[in-house]
Amino acid sequence: MRASRLLSVLLLLQAHGRLTAAELAQRLEVSVRTVYRDVEALHSAGIPLYGEAGHAGGYRLVDGWRTRLTGLTAEEAERLVFAGLPGPAAELGYDSVVAEVQRKLHAALPGPYADRAAQVRQRFHLDPAGWYSDGDASAHLPATADAVWGQRRIRVRYRGWRGEVVRVLEPYGLVLKGGRWYAVAARPDRPEPATYRVNQVLELTTLDERFDRPADFDLPGWWRAHVVDFRSRLHRDEATIRLSPRGRQRLGEIAGDLVVAAVDASAGPPDGSGWVEAVVPIESLTHAHGELLRLGAEVEVLSPAALRDRLAATAAGLAALYAAG
Structure with a gap:
Protein backbone atom coordinates (compact mmCIF):
# COMPACT_ATOMS: atom_id res chain seq x y z
CA MET A 1 0.00 0.00 0.00
CA ALA A 83 -10.41 7.58 -18.01
CA GLY A 84 -12.51 10.28 -19.66
CA LEU A 85 -15.68 9.54 -17.67
CA PRO A 86 -14.99 10.42 -14.03
CA GLY A 87 -18.69 10.58 -13.11
CA PRO A 88 -19.67 7.13 -14.40
CA ALA A 89 -16.38 5.70 -13.09
CA ALA A 90 -17.28 6.90 -9.59
CA GLU A 91 -20.78 5.41 -9.89
CA LEU A 92 -19.20 2.06 -10.74
CA GLY A 93 -16.76 2.35 -7.82
CA TYR A 94 -13.72 2.74 -10.10
CA ASP A 95 -12.89 6.37 -9.30
CA PHE A 124 -13.23 19.67 -23.56
CA HIS A 125 -15.34 17.99 -20.89
CA LEU A 126 -17.80 15.13 -21.29
CA ASP A 127 -20.82 15.16 -18.96
CA PRO A 128 -23.14 12.27 -19.92
CA ALA A 129 -25.90 13.14 -17.42
CA GLY A 130 -28.97 15.10 -18.52
CA TRP A 131 -29.70 18.69 -17.52
CA TYR A 132 -32.45 17.73 -15.12
CA SER A 133 -30.71 14.81 -13.47
CA ASP A 134 -27.39 14.24 -11.70
CA GLY A 135 -27.18 10.76 -13.15
CA ASP A 136 -28.72 7.40 -12.55
CA ALA A 137 -26.58 5.94 -9.80
CA SER A 138 -27.92 2.91 -7.98
CA ALA A 139 -26.81 1.18 -4.82
CA HIS A 140 -26.69 -2.03 -6.86
CA LEU A 141 -24.58 -0.69 -9.75
CA PRO A 142 -21.15 -1.74 -8.36
CA ALA A 143 -22.46 -5.23 -7.56
CA THR A 144 -23.87 -5.53 -11.08
CA ALA A 145 -20.52 -4.47 -12.52
CA ASP A 146 -18.72 -7.04 -10.37
CA ALA A 147 -21.10 -9.72 -11.64
CA VAL A 148 -20.37 -8.68 -15.22
CA TRP A 149 -16.61 -8.99 -14.63
CA GLY A 150 -16.87 -12.25 -12.70
CA GLN A 151 -19.56 -13.77 -14.95
CA ARG A 152 -21.72 -14.59 -11.95
CA ARG A 153 -25.46 -14.90 -11.90
CA ILE A 154 -27.48 -12.45 -9.84
CA ARG A 155 -30.96 -12.69 -8.37
CA VAL A 156 -32.81 -9.39 -8.52
CA ARG A 157 -36.14 -8.02 -7.46
CA TYR A 158 -36.92 -5.72 -10.35
CA ARG A 159 -39.57 -3.04 -10.86
CA GLY A 160 -40.70 -3.30 -14.47
CA TRP A 161 -43.58 -1.63 -16.27
CA ARG A 162 -45.82 -4.59 -15.40
CA GLY A 163 -44.92 -4.50 -11.70
CA GLU A 164 -42.29 -6.15 -9.51
CA VAL A 165 -40.72 -9.42 -10.57
CA VAL A 166 -37.92 -11.66 -9.31
CA ARG A 167 -35.41 -12.77 -11.91
CA VAL A 168 -32.15 -14.69 -12.09
CA LEU A 169 -29.97 -12.87 -14.60
CA GLU A 170 -26.70 -13.49 -16.39
CA PRO A 171 -25.33 -9.98 -16.96
CA TYR A 172 -23.32 -9.69 -20.17
CA GLY A 173 -22.52 -6.00 -19.88
CA LEU A 174 -23.47 -2.48 -18.77
CA VAL A 175 -24.41 0.43 -21.02
CA LEU A 176 -24.61 4.12 -20.10
CA LYS A 177 -27.26 5.80 -22.26
CA GLY A 178 -28.37 9.39 -21.67
CA GLY A 179 -27.09 9.34 -18.09
CA ARG A 180 -28.91 6.08 -17.32
CA TRP A 181 -27.30 2.70 -16.69
CA TYR A 182 -28.73 -0.40 -18.35
CA ALA A 183 -27.71 -4.02 -17.78
CA VAL A 184 -27.78 -6.24 -20.85
CA ALA A 185 -28.54 -9.66 -19.43
CA ALA A 186 -29.91 -13.07 -20.37
CA ARG A 187 -31.82 -15.51 -18.20
CA PRO A 188 -30.92 -19.18 -17.66
CA ASP A 189 -34.26 -20.16 -19.22
CA ARG A 190 -34.19 -17.46 -21.92
CA PRO A 191 -30.82 -16.99 -23.64
CA GLU A 192 -31.83 -13.97 -25.75
CA PRO A 193 -30.48 -10.88 -23.91
CA ALA A 194 -32.74 -8.05 -22.77
CA THR A 195 -32.18 -4.68 -21.12
CA TYR A 196 -32.79 -3.88 -17.47
CA ARG A 197 -32.50 -0.40 -16.04
CA VAL A 198 -30.16 -0.75 -13.07
CA ASN A 199 -31.92 2.00 -11.14
CA GLN A 200 -35.05 -0.18 -11.08
CA VAL A 201 -33.30 -3.03 -9.27
CA LEU A 202 -34.78 -3.05 -5.76
CA GLU A 203 -32.77 -5.96 -4.33
CA LEU A 204 -29.75 -7.84 -5.63
CA THR A 205 -28.01 -11.01 -4.49
CA THR A 206 -24.87 -12.30 -6.18
CA LEU A 207 -25.14 -16.05 -6.54
CA ASP A 208 -22.32 -18.54 -6.27
CA GLU A 209 -23.03 -19.65 -9.83
CA ARG A 210 -20.91 -18.77 -12.84
CA PHE A 211 -22.28 -18.55 -16.36
CA ASP A 212 -20.63 -18.81 -19.75
CA ARG A 213 -20.81 -15.56 -21.67
CA PRO A 214 -21.18 -16.31 -25.40
CA ALA A 215 -17.76 -15.87 -27.00
CA ASP A 216 -19.29 -14.13 -30.03
CA PHE A 217 -21.47 -11.69 -28.08
CA ASP A 218 -20.60 -8.13 -29.16
CA LEU A 219 -22.02 -5.64 -26.66
CA PRO A 220 -21.62 -2.45 -28.80
CA GLY A 221 -23.04 -4.20 -31.85
CA TRP A 222 -25.96 -5.70 -29.91
CA TRP A 223 -26.77 -2.32 -28.37
CA ARG A 224 -26.74 -0.54 -31.75
CA ALA A 225 -29.17 -3.11 -33.13
CA HIS A 226 -31.33 -2.82 -30.00
CA VAL A 227 -31.56 0.97 -30.38
CA VAL A 228 -32.53 0.66 -34.05
CA ASP A 229 -35.20 -1.91 -33.19
CA PHE A 230 -36.48 0.19 -30.29
CA ARG A 231 -36.85 3.26 -32.48
CA SER A 232 -38.59 1.28 -35.22
CA ARG A 233 -41.17 0.04 -32.71
CA LEU A 234 -41.46 3.39 -30.94
CA HIS A 235 -43.67 5.22 -33.44
CA ARG A 236 -46.53 2.95 -34.43
CA ASP A 237 -49.06 5.65 -35.37
CA GLU A 238 -49.16 9.13 -36.79
CA ALA A 239 -50.91 12.45 -36.30
CA THR A 240 -51.73 15.35 -38.59
CA ILE A 241 -50.89 18.68 -37.02
CA ARG A 242 -50.66 22.39 -37.78
CA LEU A 243 -47.56 24.24 -36.55
CA SER A 244 -46.94 27.94 -36.15
CA PRO A 245 -43.52 29.30 -37.18
CA ARG A 246 -42.53 29.44 -33.51
CA GLY A 247 -43.91 25.94 -32.90
CA ARG A 248 -41.87 24.54 -35.77
CA GLN A 249 -38.77 26.25 -34.41
CA ARG A 250 -39.35 24.81 -30.91
CA LEU A 251 -40.18 21.33 -32.17
CA GLY A 252 -36.49 20.42 -32.24
CA GLU A 253 -36.26 21.16 -28.50
CA ILE A 254 -38.97 18.70 -27.46
CA ALA A 255 -39.04 16.02 -30.16
CA GLY A 256 -36.53 13.63 -31.67
CA ASP A 257 -34.83 13.91 -35.03
CA LEU A 258 -37.35 11.50 -36.57
CA VAL A 259 -40.28 13.82 -35.79
CA VAL A 260 -38.44 16.91 -37.04
CA ALA A 261 -37.51 15.10 -40.25
CA ALA A 262 -41.13 14.02 -40.74
CA VAL A 263 -42.32 17.63 -40.49
CA ASP A 264 -39.66 18.77 -42.96
CA ALA A 265 -40.66 16.03 -45.39
CA SER A 266 -44.45 16.37 -45.16
CA ALA A 267 -45.05 20.05 -44.46
CA GLY A 268 -47.11 21.86 -47.07
CA PRO A 269 -46.74 25.51 -48.03
CA PRO A 270 -47.29 28.02 -45.17
CA ASP A 271 -50.65 29.73 -44.97
CA GLY A 272 -51.09 33.47 -44.63
CA SER A 273 -49.97 33.37 -40.98
CA GLY A 274 -46.98 31.12 -41.61
CA TRP A 275 -48.60 27.96 -40.22
CA VAL A 276 -47.87 24.64 -41.93
CA GLU A 277 -49.69 21.31 -41.94
CA ALA A 278 -47.61 18.15 -41.49
CA VAL A 279 -47.83 14.47 -40.57
CA VAL A 280 -45.70 13.26 -37.64
CA PRO A 281 -45.13 9.78 -36.13
CA ILE A 282 -46.36 9.26 -32.57
CA GLU A 283 -45.59 6.60 -29.99
CA SER A 284 -49.02 6.57 -28.31
CA LEU A 285 -51.90 8.93 -27.59
CA THR A 286 -50.67 9.43 -24.03
CA HIS A 287 -47.09 10.18 -25.05
CA ALA A 288 -48.13 12.49 -27.91
CA HIS A 289 -50.54 14.32 -25.60
CA GLY A 290 -47.78 15.09 -23.13
CA GLU A 291 -45.23 16.09 -25.79
CA LEU A 292 -47.53 18.33 -27.83
CA LEU A 293 -48.79 20.09 -24.71
CA ARG A 294 -45.30 21.49 -24.37
CA LEU A 295 -45.87 23.51 -27.54
CA GLY A 296 -48.96 25.17 -26.06
CA ALA A 297 -50.94 27.23 -28.56
CA GLU A 298 -48.22 26.88 -31.21
CA VAL A 299 -49.64 23.55 -32.43
CA GLU A 300 -53.09 22.27 -33.41
CA VAL A 301 -53.87 18.57 -33.80
CA LEU A 302 -56.18 17.82 -36.72
CA SER A 303 -56.20 14.02 -36.32
CA PRO A 304 -56.59 11.51 -34.82
CA ALA A 305 -59.76 12.77 -33.20
CA ALA A 306 -58.97 11.04 -29.88
CA LEU A 307 -55.73 13.00 -29.53
CA ARG A 308 -57.42 16.26 -30.52
CA ASP A 309 -60.16 15.65 -27.95
CA ARG A 310 -57.60 14.96 -25.20
CA LEU A 311 -55.75 18.18 -25.89
CA ALA A 312 -59.00 20.14 -26.10
CA ALA A 313 -60.12 18.75 -22.74
CA THR A 314 -56.82 19.66 -21.15
CA ALA A 315 -56.93 23.16 -22.60
CA ALA A 316 -60.51 23.62 -21.34
CA GLY A 317 -59.50 22.44 -17.89
CA LEU A 318 -56.58 24.86 -17.78
CA ALA A 319 -58.76 27.73 -18.95
CA ALA A 320 -61.35 26.99 -16.27
CA LEU A 321 -58.69 26.67 -13.59
CA TYR A 322 -57.10 30.03 -14.37
CA ALA A 323 -60.44 31.76 -14.96
CA ALA A 324 -61.53 30.70 -11.47
CA GLY A 325 -58.39 32.27 -10.00
Whole structure:
Protein backbone atom coordinates (compact mmCIF):
# COMPACT_ATOMS: atom_id res chain seq x y z
CA MET A 1 0.00 0.00 0.00
CA ARG A 2 2.77 2.43 0.93
CA ALA A 3 4.81 1.53 -2.15
CA SER A 4 1.82 2.41 -4.33
CA ARG A 5 1.43 5.72 -2.50
CA LEU A 6 5.14 6.59 -2.90
CA LEU A 7 4.80 5.98 -6.63
CA SER A 8 1.73 8.20 -6.67
CA VAL A 9 3.75 11.00 -5.04
CA LEU A 10 6.34 10.74 -7.80
CA LEU A 11 3.74 10.68 -10.55
CA LEU A 12 1.90 13.66 -9.11
CA LEU A 13 5.09 15.73 -8.86
CA GLN A 14 6.17 14.62 -12.30
CA ALA A 15 2.82 15.69 -13.75
CA HIS A 16 2.32 18.97 -11.87
CA GLY A 17 5.88 20.19 -11.31
CA ARG A 18 5.39 21.44 -7.76
CA LEU A 19 2.87 20.59 -5.05
CA THR A 20 2.68 21.48 -1.38
CA ALA A 21 2.44 18.84 1.32
CA ALA A 22 -1.18 19.86 1.88
CA GLU A 23 -2.00 19.44 -1.82
CA LEU A 24 -0.35 16.03 -1.91
CA ALA A 25 -2.21 14.99 1.23
CA GLN A 26 -5.53 16.05 -0.28
CA ARG A 27 -4.95 14.22 -3.57
CA LEU A 28 -3.74 11.04 -1.85
CA GLU A 29 -6.35 11.24 0.94
CA VAL A 30 -3.76 10.97 3.73
CA SER A 31 -2.51 13.29 6.46
CA VAL A 32 0.16 15.93 5.91
CA ARG A 33 2.34 14.08 8.42
CA THR A 34 2.11 10.96 6.24
CA VAL A 35 3.27 13.03 3.26
CA TYR A 36 6.28 14.24 5.26
CA ARG A 37 7.22 10.62 6.06
CA ASP A 38 6.77 9.60 2.41
CA VAL A 39 9.02 12.44 1.23
CA GLU A 40 11.72 11.36 3.71
CA ALA A 41 11.44 7.79 2.41
CA LEU A 42 11.89 8.98 -1.16
CA HIS A 43 14.91 11.05 -0.11
CA SER A 44 16.44 7.99 1.53
CA ALA A 45 15.88 5.99 -1.66
CA GLY A 46 17.91 8.55 -3.62
CA ILE A 47 15.06 10.21 -5.48
CA PRO A 48 16.10 13.80 -6.43
CA LEU A 49 13.23 15.46 -4.64
CA TYR A 50 13.54 18.76 -2.80
CA GLY A 51 11.33 21.25 -1.01
CA GLU A 52 11.01 24.99 -1.48
CA ALA A 53 10.02 27.22 1.41
CA GLY A 54 7.77 30.26 1.30
CA HIS A 55 4.27 31.09 0.14
CA ALA A 56 4.82 29.68 -3.36
CA GLY A 57 6.88 26.75 -2.10
CA GLY A 58 6.30 23.04 -2.19
CA TYR A 59 7.96 19.82 -3.29
CA ARG A 60 9.36 19.24 -6.76
CA LEU A 61 11.67 16.90 -8.63
CA VAL A 62 15.00 18.00 -10.02
CA ASP A 63 14.51 19.37 -13.52
CA GLY A 64 14.87 16.70 -16.17
CA TRP A 65 14.39 13.74 -13.83
CA ARG A 66 11.51 11.41 -14.72
CA THR A 67 10.45 8.09 -13.29
CA ARG A 68 9.92 5.16 -15.62
CA LEU A 69 7.60 3.42 -13.20
CA THR A 70 4.52 4.32 -15.20
CA GLY A 71 3.32 0.86 -16.24
CA LEU A 72 -0.35 0.06 -15.78
CA THR A 73 -1.51 -2.78 -13.60
CA ALA A 74 -3.98 -5.28 -15.04
CA GLU A 75 -6.86 -3.63 -13.17
CA GLU A 76 -5.82 -0.16 -14.32
CA ALA A 77 -5.61 -1.33 -17.93
CA GLU A 78 -9.13 -2.76 -17.65
CA ARG A 79 -10.44 0.57 -16.33
CA LEU A 80 -8.64 2.66 -18.95
CA VAL A 81 -11.85 3.01 -20.96
CA PHE A 82 -13.32 5.10 -18.11
CA ALA A 83 -10.41 7.58 -18.01
CA GLY A 84 -12.51 10.28 -19.66
CA LEU A 85 -15.68 9.54 -17.67
CA PRO A 86 -14.99 10.42 -14.03
CA GLY A 87 -18.69 10.58 -13.11
CA PRO A 88 -19.67 7.13 -14.40
CA ALA A 89 -16.38 5.70 -13.09
CA ALA A 90 -17.28 6.90 -9.59
CA GLU A 91 -20.78 5.41 -9.89
CA LEU A 92 -19.20 2.06 -10.74
CA GLY A 93 -16.76 2.35 -7.82
CA TYR A 94 -13.72 2.74 -10.10
CA ASP A 95 -12.89 6.37 -9.30
CA SER A 96 -9.63 5.74 -7.39
CA VAL A 97 -8.32 3.31 -10.02
CA VAL A 98 -9.19 5.68 -12.87
CA ALA A 99 -7.47 8.57 -11.06
CA GLU A 100 -4.30 6.47 -10.84
CA VAL A 101 -4.57 5.62 -14.55
CA GLN A 102 -4.82 9.30 -15.41
CA ARG A 103 -1.78 10.11 -13.28
CA LYS A 104 0.26 7.39 -14.97
CA LEU A 105 -0.78 8.40 -18.45
CA HIS A 106 0.05 12.03 -17.74
CA ALA A 107 3.40 11.14 -16.19
CA ALA A 108 4.34 8.95 -19.16
CA LEU A 109 3.94 11.79 -21.65
CA PRO A 110 6.92 13.97 -22.57
CA GLY A 111 6.67 17.56 -21.35
CA PRO A 112 5.10 19.23 -24.43
CA TYR A 113 2.56 16.41 -24.88
CA ALA A 114 1.65 16.49 -21.19
CA ASP A 115 1.02 20.23 -21.45
CA ARG A 116 -1.13 19.66 -24.51
CA ALA A 117 -3.13 16.96 -22.75
CA ALA A 118 -3.71 19.29 -19.81
CA GLN A 119 -4.96 21.97 -22.20
CA VAL A 120 -7.37 19.50 -23.80
CA ARG A 121 -8.80 18.58 -20.39
CA GLN A 122 -9.43 22.25 -19.69
CA ARG A 123 -11.13 22.82 -23.04
CA PHE A 124 -13.23 19.67 -23.56
CA HIS A 125 -15.34 17.99 -20.89
CA LEU A 126 -17.80 15.13 -21.29
CA ASP A 127 -20.82 15.16 -18.96
CA PRO A 128 -23.14 12.27 -19.92
CA ALA A 129 -25.90 13.14 -17.42
CA GLY A 130 -28.97 15.10 -18.52
CA TRP A 131 -29.70 18.69 -17.52
CA TYR A 132 -32.45 17.73 -15.12
CA SER A 133 -30.71 14.81 -13.47
CA ASP A 134 -27.39 14.24 -11.70
CA GLY A 135 -27.18 10.76 -13.15
CA ASP A 136 -28.72 7.40 -12.55
CA ALA A 137 -26.58 5.94 -9.80
CA SER A 138 -27.92 2.91 -7.98
CA ALA A 139 -26.81 1.18 -4.82
CA HIS A 140 -26.69 -2.03 -6.86
CA LEU A 141 -24.58 -0.69 -9.75
CA PRO A 142 -21.15 -1.74 -8.36
CA ALA A 143 -22.46 -5.23 -7.56
CA THR A 144 -23.87 -5.53 -11.08
CA ALA A 145 -20.52 -4.47 -12.52
CA ASP A 146 -18.72 -7.04 -10.37
CA ALA A 147 -21.10 -9.72 -11.64
CA VAL A 148 -20.37 -8.68 -15.22
CA TRP A 149 -16.61 -8.99 -14.63
CA GLY A 150 -16.87 -12.25 -12.70
CA GLN A 151 -19.56 -13.77 -14.95
CA ARG A 152 -21.72 -14.59 -11.95
CA ARG A 153 -25.46 -14.90 -11.90
CA ILE A 154 -27.48 -12.45 -9.84
CA ARG A 155 -30.96 -12.69 -8.37
CA VAL A 156 -32.81 -9.39 -8.52
CA ARG A 157 -36.14 -8.02 -7.46
CA TYR A 158 -36.92 -5.72 -10.35
CA ARG A 159 -39.57 -3.04 -10.86
CA GLY A 160 -40.70 -3.30 -14.47
CA TRP A 161 -43.58 -1.63 -16.27
CA ARG A 162 -45.82 -4.59 -15.40
CA GLY A 163 -44.92 -4.50 -11.70
CA GLU A 164 -42.29 -6.15 -9.51
CA VAL A 165 -40.72 -9.42 -10.57
CA VAL A 166 -37.92 -11.66 -9.31
CA ARG A 167 -35.41 -12.77 -11.91
CA VAL A 168 -32.15 -14.69 -12.09
CA LEU A 169 -29.97 -12.87 -14.60
CA GLU A 170 -26.70 -13.49 -16.39
CA PRO A 171 -25.33 -9.98 -16.96
CA TYR A 172 -23.32 -9.69 -20.17
CA GLY A 173 -22.52 -6.00 -19.88
CA LEU A 174 -23.47 -2.48 -18.77
CA VAL A 175 -24.41 0.43 -21.02
CA LEU A 176 -24.61 4.12 -20.10
CA LYS A 177 -27.26 5.80 -22.26
CA GLY A 178 -28.37 9.39 -21.67
CA GLY A 179 -27.09 9.34 -18.09
CA ARG A 180 -28.91 6.08 -17.32
CA TRP A 181 -27.30 2.70 -16.69
CA TYR A 182 -28.73 -0.40 -18.35
CA ALA A 183 -27.71 -4.02 -17.78
CA VAL A 184 -27.78 -6.24 -20.85
CA ALA A 185 -28.54 -9.66 -19.43
CA ALA A 186 -29.91 -13.07 -20.37
CA ARG A 187 -31.82 -15.51 -18.20
CA PRO A 188 -30.92 -19.18 -17.66
CA ASP A 189 -34.26 -20.16 -19.22
CA ARG A 190 -34.19 -17.46 -21.92
CA PRO A 191 -30.82 -16.99 -23.64
CA GLU A 192 -31.83 -13.97 -25.75
CA PRO A 193 -30.48 -10.88 -23.91
CA ALA A 194 -32.74 -8.05 -22.77
CA THR A 195 -32.18 -4.68 -21.12
CA TYR A 196 -32.79 -3.88 -17.47
CA ARG A 197 -32.50 -0.40 -16.04
CA VAL A 198 -30.16 -0.75 -13.07
CA ASN A 199 -31.92 2.00 -11.14
CA GLN A 200 -35.05 -0.18 -11.08
CA VAL A 201 -33.30 -3.03 -9.27
CA LEU A 202 -34.78 -3.05 -5.76
CA GLU A 203 -32.77 -5.96 -4.33
CA LEU A 204 -29.75 -7.84 -5.63
CA THR A 205 -28.01 -11.01 -4.49
CA THR A 206 -24.87 -12.30 -6.18
CA LEU A 207 -25.14 -16.05 -6.54
CA ASP A 208 -22.32 -18.54 -6.27
CA GLU A 209 -23.03 -19.65 -9.83
CA ARG A 210 -20.91 -18.77 -12.84
CA PHE A 211 -22.28 -18.55 -16.36
CA ASP A 212 -20.63 -18.81 -19.75
CA ARG A 213 -20.81 -15.56 -21.67
CA PRO A 214 -21.18 -16.31 -25.40
CA ALA A 215 -17.76 -15.87 -27.00
CA ASP A 216 -19.29 -14.13 -30.03
CA PHE A 217 -21.47 -11.69 -28.08
CA ASP A 218 -20.60 -8.13 -29.16
CA LEU A 219 -22.02 -5.64 -26.66
CA PRO A 220 -21.62 -2.45 -28.80
CA GLY A 221 -23.04 -4.20 -31.85
CA TRP A 222 -25.96 -5.70 -29.91
CA TRP A 223 -26.77 -2.32 -28.37
CA ARG A 224 -26.74 -0.54 -31.75
CA ALA A 225 -29.17 -3.11 -33.13
CA HIS A 226 -31.33 -2.82 -30.00
CA VAL A 227 -31.56 0.97 -30.38
CA VAL A 228 -32.53 0.66 -34.05
CA ASP A 229 -35.20 -1.91 -33.19
CA PHE A 230 -36.48 0.19 -30.29
CA ARG A 231 -36.85 3.26 -32.48
CA SER A 232 -38.59 1.28 -35.22
CA ARG A 233 -41.17 0.04 -32.71
CA LEU A 234 -41.46 3.39 -30.94
CA HIS A 235 -43.67 5.22 -33.44
CA ARG A 236 -46.53 2.95 -34.43
CA ASP A 237 -49.06 5.65 -35.37
CA GLU A 238 -49.16 9.13 -36.79
CA ALA A 239 -50.91 12.45 -36.30
CA THR A 240 -51.73 15.35 -38.59
CA ILE A 241 -50.89 18.68 -37.02
CA ARG A 242 -50.66 22.39 -37.78
CA LEU A 243 -47.56 24.24 -36.55
CA SER A 244 -46.94 27.94 -36.15
CA PRO A 245 -43.52 29.30 -37.18
CA ARG A 246 -42.53 29.44 -33.51
CA GLY A 247 -43.91 25.94 -32.90
CA ARG A 248 -41.87 24.54 -35.77
CA GLN A 249 -38.77 26.25 -34.41
CA ARG A 250 -39.35 24.81 -30.91
CA LEU A 251 -40.18 21.33 -32.17
CA GLY A 252 -36.49 20.42 -32.24
CA GLU A 253 -36.26 21.16 -28.50
CA ILE A 254 -38.97 18.70 -27.46
CA ALA A 255 -39.04 16.02 -30.16
CA GLY A 256 -36.53 13.63 -31.67
CA ASP A 257 -34.83 13.91 -35.03
CA LEU A 258 -37.35 11.50 -36.57
CA VAL A 259 -40.28 13.82 -35.79
CA VAL A 260 -38.44 16.91 -37.04
CA ALA A 261 -37.51 15.10 -40.25
CA ALA A 262 -41.13 14.02 -40.74
CA VAL A 263 -42.32 17.63 -40.49
CA ASP A 264 -39.66 18.77 -42.96
CA ALA A 265 -40.66 16.03 -45.39
CA SER A 266 -44.45 16.37 -45.16
CA ALA A 267 -45.05 20.05 -44.46
CA GLY A 268 -47.11 21.86 -47.07
CA PRO A 269 -46.74 25.51 -48.03
CA PRO A 270 -47.29 28.02 -45.17
CA ASP A 271 -50.65 29.73 -44.97
CA GLY A 272 -51.09 33.47 -44.63
CA SER A 273 -49.97 33.37 -40.98
CA GLY A 274 -46.98 31.12 -41.61
CA TRP A 275 -48.60 27.96 -40.22
CA VAL A 276 -47.87 24.64 -41.93
CA GLU A 277 -49.69 21.31 -41.94
CA ALA A 278 -47.61 18.15 -41.49
CA VAL A 279 -47.83 14.47 -40.57
CA VAL A 280 -45.70 13.26 -37.64
CA PRO A 281 -45.13 9.78 -36.13
CA ILE A 282 -46.36 9.26 -32.57
CA GLU A 283 -45.59 6.60 -29.99
CA SER A 284 -49.02 6.57 -28.31
CA LEU A 285 -51.90 8.93 -27.59
CA THR A 286 -50.67 9.43 -24.03
CA HIS A 287 -47.09 10.18 -25.05
CA ALA A 288 -48.13 12.49 -27.91
CA HIS A 289 -50.54 14.32 -25.60
CA GLY A 290 -47.78 15.09 -23.13
CA GLU A 291 -45.23 16.09 -25.79
CA LEU A 292 -47.53 18.33 -27.83
CA LEU A 293 -48.79 20.09 -24.71
CA ARG A 294 -45.30 21.49 -24.37
CA LEU A 295 -45.87 23.51 -27.54
CA GLY A 296 -48.96 25.17 -26.06
CA ALA A 297 -50.94 27.23 -28.56
CA GLU A 298 -48.22 26.88 -31.21
CA VAL A 299 -49.64 23.55 -32.43
CA GLU A 300 -53.09 22.27 -33.41
CA VAL A 301 -53.87 18.57 -33.80
CA LEU A 302 -56.18 17.82 -36.72
CA SER A 303 -56.20 14.02 -36.32
CA PRO A 304 -56.59 11.51 -34.82
CA ALA A 305 -59.76 12.77 -33.20
CA ALA A 306 -58.97 11.04 -29.88
CA LEU A 307 -55.73 13.00 -29.53
CA ARG A 308 -57.42 16.26 -30.52
CA ASP A 309 -60.16 15.65 -27.95
CA ARG A 310 -57.60 14.96 -25.20
CA LEU A 311 -55.75 18.18 -25.89
CA ALA A 312 -59.00 20.14 -26.10
CA ALA A 313 -60.12 18.75 -22.74
CA THR A 314 -56.82 19.66 -21.15
CA ALA A 315 -56.93 23.16 -22.60
CA ALA A 316 -60.51 23.62 -21.34
CA GLY A 317 -59.50 22.44 -17.89
CA LEU A 318 -56.58 24.86 -17.78
CA ALA A 319 -58.76 27.73 -18.95
CA ALA A 320 -61.35 26.99 -16.27
CA LEU A 321 -58.69 26.67 -13.59
CA TYR A 322 -57.10 30.03 -14.37
CA ALA A 323 -60.44 31.76 -14.96
CA ALA A 324 -61.53 30.70 -11.47
CA GLY A 325 -58.39 32.27 -10.00
